[in-house]
Amino acid sequence: xxxxLELAGRALAHAAAAADEAExxxxxxxxxxxxxxxxxxxxxxxxxxxxxxxxxxxxxxxxVAVTNRTTDDGLREVAARAADASERVRADPDFPGLxxxxxxxxxxxxxxxxxxxxxxxxxxxxxxxxxxxxxxxAYGFFTSGTTELAVASTTGLETSQRVTDATxxxxxxxxxxxxxxxxxxxxxxxxxxxACATEAAxxxxxxxxxxxxxxxxxxxxxxxxxxxEMLQYFAWDSFGALGLLEERSYLAGRIGERIFDERVSxxxxxxxxxxxxxxxxxxxxxxxxxxxxxxxxxxxxxxDRRTAKRAxxxxxxxxxxxxxxxxxxxxxxxxxxxxxxxxDCVDELVSAVGDGIYVTRVHYLGIVDPRGGVLTGMTRxxxxxxxxxxxxxxxxxxxxTVAVPNMLADVPALSRRVTLVNQSDFYGERYPFGxxxxxxxxxxxxxxxxxxRPGI
Amino acid sequence: MRDLCGTAVDxxxxxxxxxxxxxxxxxxxxxxxxxxxxxxxxxxVETEGIGVRVLVDGAWGxxxxxxxxxxxxxxxxxxxxxxxxxxxxxxxxxAPLEPQTGIFKTRVEIDPFSISLDEKIDFCLDxxxxxxxxxVKVAEAFARAQLERRVLVSSEGTDVEQELVxxxxxxxxxxxxxxxxxxxxxxxxxxxxxxxxxxxxxxxxRLADEAPRVGxxxxxxxxxxxxxxxxxxxxxxAEQVALQLHESVGHxxxxxxxxxxxxAYAGTSFLHPRDCGSLRYGSEHMNxxxxxxxxxxxxxxxxxxxxxxxxxxxxxxxxxxxGWMGSREVxxxxxxxxxxxxxxxxxxxTNLHLEPGAATLDELIAGVERGIYVETNKSWxxxxxxxxxxxxxxxAWEIADGRLGRMLRDATYTGITPQFWGSMDAVGNRDSWRxxxxxxxxxxxxxxxxxxxxxxxxxxxxxxxIGVHA
Numbered sequence: 024x025x026x027x028l029e030l031a032g033r034a035l036a037h038a039a040a041a042a043d044e045a046e047x048x049x050x051x052x053x054x055x056x057x058x059x060x061x062x063x064x065x066x067x068x069x070x071x072x073x074x075x076x077x078x079x080x081x082x083x084x085x086x087v088a089v090t091n092r093t094t095d096d097g098l099r100e101v102a103a104r105a106a107d108a109s110e111r112v113r114a115d116p117d118f119p120g121l122x123x124x125x126x127x128x129x130x131x132x133x134x135x136x137x138x139x140x141x142x143x144x145x146x147x148x149x150x151x152x153x154x155x156x157x158x159x160x161a162y163g164f165f166t167s168g169t170t171e172l173a174v175a176s177t178t179g180l181e182t183s184q185r186v187t188d189a190t191x192x193x194x195x196x197x198x199x200x201x202x203x204x205x206x207x208x209x210x211x212x213x214x215x216x217x218a219c220a221t222e223a224a225x226x227x228x229x230x231x232x233x234x235x236x237x238x239x240x241x242x243x244x245x246x247x248x249x250x251x252e253m254l255q256y257f258a259w260d261s262f263g264a265l266g267l268l269e270e271r272s273y274l275a276g277r278i279g280e281r282i283f284d285e286r287v288s289x290x291x292x293x294x295x296x297x298x299x300x301x302x303x304x305x306x307x308x309x310x311x312x313x314x315x316x317x318x319x320x321x322x323x324x325x326x327d328r329r330t331a332k333r334a335x336x337x338x339x340x341x342x343x344x345x346x347x348x349x350x351x352x353x354x355x356x357x358x359x360x361x362x363x364x365x366x367d368c369v370d371e372l373v374s375a376v377g378d379g380i381y382v383t384r385v386h387y388l389g390i391v392d393p394r395g396g397v398l399t400g401m402t403r404x405x406x407x408x409x410x411x412x413x414x415x416x417x418x419x420x421x422x423x424t425v426a427v428p429n430m431l432a433d434v435p436a437l438s439r440r441v442t443l444v445n446q447s448d449f450y451g452e453r454y455p456f457g458x459x460x461x462x463x464x465x466x467x468x469x470x471x472x473x474x475x476r477p478g479i
Numbered sequence: 480m481r482d483l484c485g486t487a488v489d490x491x492x493x494x495x496x497x498x499x500x501x502x503x504x505x506x507x508x509x510x511x512x513x514x515x516x517x518x519x520x521x522x523x524v525e526t527e528g529i530g531v532r533v534l535v536d537g538a539w540g541x542x543x544x545x546x547x548x549x550x551x552x553x554x555x556x557x558x559x560x561x562x563x564x565x566x567x568x569x570x571x572x573x574a575p576l577e578p579q580t581g582i583f584k585t586r587v588e589i590d591p592f593s594i595s596l597d598e599k600i601d602f603c604l605d606x607x608x609x610x611x612x613x614x615v616k617v618a619e620a621f622a623r624a625q626l627e628r629r630v631l632v633s634s635e636g637t638d639v640e641q642e643l644v645x646x647x648x649x650x651x652x653x654x655x656x657x658x659x660x661x662x663x664x665x666x667x668x669x670x671x672x673x674x675x676x677x678x679x680x681x682x683x684x685r686l687a688d689e690a691p692r693v694g695x696x697x698x699x700x701x702x703x704x705x706x707x708x709x710x711x712x713x714x715x716x717a718e719q720v721a722l723q724l725h726e727s728v729g730h731x732x733x734x735x736x737x738x739x740x741x742x743a744y745a746g747t748s749f750l751h752p753r754d755c756g757s758l759r760y761g762s763e764h765m766n767x768x769x770x771x772x773x774x775x776x777x778x779x780x781x782x783x784x785x786x787x788x789x790x791x792x793x794x795x796x797x798x799x800x801x802g803w804m805g806s807r808e809v810x811x812x813x814x815x816x817x818x819x820x821x822x823x824x825x826x827x828x829t830n831l832h833l834e835p836g837a838a839t840l841d842e843l844i845a846g847v848e849r850g851i852y853v854e855t856n857k858s859w860x861x862x863x864x865x866x867x868x869x870x871x872x873x874x875a876w877e878i879a880d881g882r883l884g885r886m887l888r889d890a891t892y893t894g895i896t897p898q899f900w901g902s903m904d905a906v907g908n909r910d911s912w913r914x915x916x917x918x919x920x921x922x923x924x925x926x927x928x929x930x931x932x933x934x935x936x937x938x939x940x941x942x943x944x945i946g947v948h949a
Contacts, residue, residue, distance in 0.1 A: 054925075055562070057565075057566065058743075060740045060742060061739055063569065064538065064539075064566035064567070065740060066539065066541070066823050066825075066924070067539060067540055067563065068542075068543070068821075068925055069541065069542040069555075069559065069562055070542075070543050071542070071543065071544050071545060071551075071555075072526075072528065072543070072821060073545060074526070085521075087521055087522050088522075088523045088524075088525075089523065089524040089526075090524075090525045090526070091526045091527065091528065092527065093546070101525075104525075108521060108523060108596055111595055111596040111597040111600075112518055112596060112597070112600060113600060116517055141561075142558060142562035142565055143562075143564075145565075146562060146565030146566045149566075150567075162739065162742040163743040164743070166924075166925070192743055192924075193743075194742055196739075269617050269655075270616055270660055271653070271660050276658075347522065348520075348522040348524060350519070350520040350522075351512050351514075351621075386863050387746075387860045387861055389858040389869070389871070390858055391857075391889075391891065392871075392889060392949075393660060394658065394660040397949045399869050400860050401860070401861075401862040401863065403862075420862050420863065420867070422860075422862070422867050424869070424891075424948065429949065448744070448924070449925035450921065450927070450928060451926075451928075453925075471869075471947050472869070472893055472944075473867065474866050474867030474895075475863065475866045475867065479742055479747055
């Protein structure tokens with residue numbers, strides 16, 4: 024039995040004594056992040072923490088309490104707080120009861136080599152990225168960590184999973200030039216900090232002398248870094264069941280309808296070994312692969328048991344319960360996976376665009392209209408003009424205001440290769456997640472302004 | 480907690496640190512949310528831990544440990560030193576600071592944790608009742624309370640203790656119809672309004688009194704025309720001015736961003752260190768002050784997380800850039816804050832205020848021949864140097880010949896920071912000046928969330944690009 028599951032069992036023993044039903048979940052993290060700026064490591068952070076969440080259920084009323092005190096006193100106290108809360112709250116009509124034990128898919132997201140990385144190795148890997156950017160200063164980080172989620176309940180559910188993750192981010196930048204690259208994997212052997220830095224530096228070297236661009240609708244190539252982030256933001260409202268039920272989702276009223284180009288298929292696939300796999304959600308329910316859009320047709324959203332009960336009918340959980348403290352956000356798509364196409368390389372996409380723009384990365388997205396799927400943001404660290412089917416001169420950072428459904432309505436080509444792009448900024452407790460995305464060509468990318476030049 | 484911090488600092492110095500500090504933090508956060516007459520979410524989170532920051536051979540190291548024991552404190556210190564040695568190559572220096580001792584506590588009339596969960600739930604359910612309309616699909620209310628006890632001990636002799644209490648609440652109404660979804664919020668969007676205060680602050684918001692107006696406006700937005708596009712004058716309500724100030728003045732004047740520390744994530748700044756004292760940031764009506772001493776501000780403290788005593792700092796005077804927010808390392812010390820015990824302190828804006836002018840809101844509107852008045856943030860985005868921004872608001876009204884006209888939905892405006900602030904020709908008076916608390920300010924890798932307040936009034940801007948559409 025893992026240490027986290029053993030801890031969950033101890034917490035559950037305290038909680039079960041004062042409730043009809045109880046659940047204890049444990050979320051532990053041991054991680055290091057070596058951050059660098061100006062080619063010097065300046066904010067190295069090590070975190071070692073274990074969070075215990077207790078749900079106590081009495082007459083349909085659910086009390087929740089959280090602690091990181093893992094002593095017997097701490098567990099007794101958090102169980103008492105949860106029990107007290109269950110006395111004070113009202114019954115939740117959407118509470119479906121605690122889940123029964125079930126078998127989850129056998130996903131393997133744990134790597135011994137990654138788990139063994141200590142601060143010296145994390146700093147060394149950051150240094151190797153810094154060295155590879157050459158004369159152009161490096162900004163970014165290397166991070167690796169081990170997280171474990173364990174859930175135990177009075178319904179007999181007992182499950183746990185350890186996962187590892189490693190990510191390198193490199194911005195290679197000087198005055199008036201900058202390039203960006205990132206790699207992420209569940210195993211450190213799956214990323215190459217030097218290659219990542221080289222990609223960023225080579226991109227940066229091409230951005231000097233950036234020019235302006237008139238506002239207007241352009242054809243465009245989006246690298247996986249840009250597309251993944253835009254899909255993730257679109258997903259917050261549109262690919263979760265709560266957004267669907269509350270009609271914030273673009274998919275509301277459109278399930279079964281053609282919403283994107285037929286070349287576009289998107290799923291949420293938490294058990295895909297090519298991503299950052301997870302076997303179960305925060306209630307211990309097995310994760311499923313969920314088709315969201317197939318051949319351009321809206322197929323569905325991700326569900327947890329609570330939203331499924333609220334919806335009634337045929338709705339069933341897909342294994343996407345968030346942490347209880349995030350319950351108000353509903354189930355969210357944390358493993359977006361967009362299928363690739365036929366293009367063997369990005370040059371084919373550029374050729375397909377002919378005349379347009381090339382976007383490496385986007386910055387500071389804002390959701391202008393959730394129901395319409397409208398996002399705004401800036402391009403950054405590698406924006407170019409495409410002329411005559413080739414990448415031409417660099418451009419300043421561009422503001423775009425784009426309805427994602429418009430952007431994906433006409434997709435002339437997609438790269439065959441899909442790339443795992445980290446989507447976690449590592450706020451709060453570590454929960455590594457990313458999106459698998461190809462590079463795409465689109466016929467519709469609405470530029471609404473110009474901003475700063477590339478670089479520092 | 481203090482003893483453990485001392486143990487960690489001693490262990491770090493023993494392991495070769497030329498400087499060390501340790502922060503012990505206990506935090507309790509309680510939140511309640513109701514939706515459509517039912518309890519949506521309730522949580523009660525307690526965490527504690529110690530964060531040890533060291534300088535070894537001029538390089539930083541930091542380690543956080545969630546287990547409170549002598550052994551874990553020493554282990555965190557050892558690991559922080561190991562990380563600093565491995566990082567290497569540093570030349571970090573700290574500005575001198577006299578050892579500080581003292582205690583700071585938020586002034587609280589009603590301890591928000593003395594209000595039971597069932598009372599908070601009843602409060603929220605009562606608050607959301609008035610939102611109900613046939614068009615309102617989602618009526619929700621929420622309340623939160625937070626207690627944070629911090630101890631800071633350093634190898635230079637600083638030993639300070641702080642107890643910060645926050646309370647907040649809000650209501651949202653989301654109306655749906657004809658393929659549209661429109662939301663109105665009070666007092667603010669994205670989690671209501673919070674302050675460093677007790678439950679008395681929540682009671683003073685009078686949510687239930689405002690709910691009928693909020694619900695009615697949400698429903699009316701479904702029938703309102705979309706905001707037209709064009710260049711025109713805009714009067715911005717105090718809450719949206721707060722976010723405008725936060726994004727286009729607060730972040731660019733954080734000195735770590737100016738020096739590139741945040742380049743890979745949140746971005747840098749269009750400003751250069753040499754700009755202080757010479758760069759024209761805005762019009763002569765623009766006076767901005769950083770003030771961590773503001774009563775009830777979310778960015779209020781007695782000492783920052785380096786132990787620097789709180790004091791106001793002018794940032795912009797009559798449109799001229801005159802100061803920064805910084806740290807002992809980068810200069811202009813006094814704005815270092817960390818998100819809990821598990822994160823390294825960063826330069827974080829404290830309360831940042833736009834000083835009031837002389838106009839009433841009616842006078843601001845009366846001075847517009849053709850334009851719009853906008854209220855309550857809906858969306859925000861700004862480029863990595865904080866130049867090109869675009870904001871959306873929940874609601875707007877046409878202004879024609881100095882009078883408010885019809886309601887408009889989906890209003891957006893965009894601009895370039897210094898030109899925009901240069902176009903501000905009037906600021907609301909002190910009677911309209913309010914503190915607006917933000918609880919979702921993100922920065923750093925790993926990510927850190929900070930809470931900060933901005934004192935602002937409504938303000939008027941000339942010749943702004945309005946109505947950016949997809």
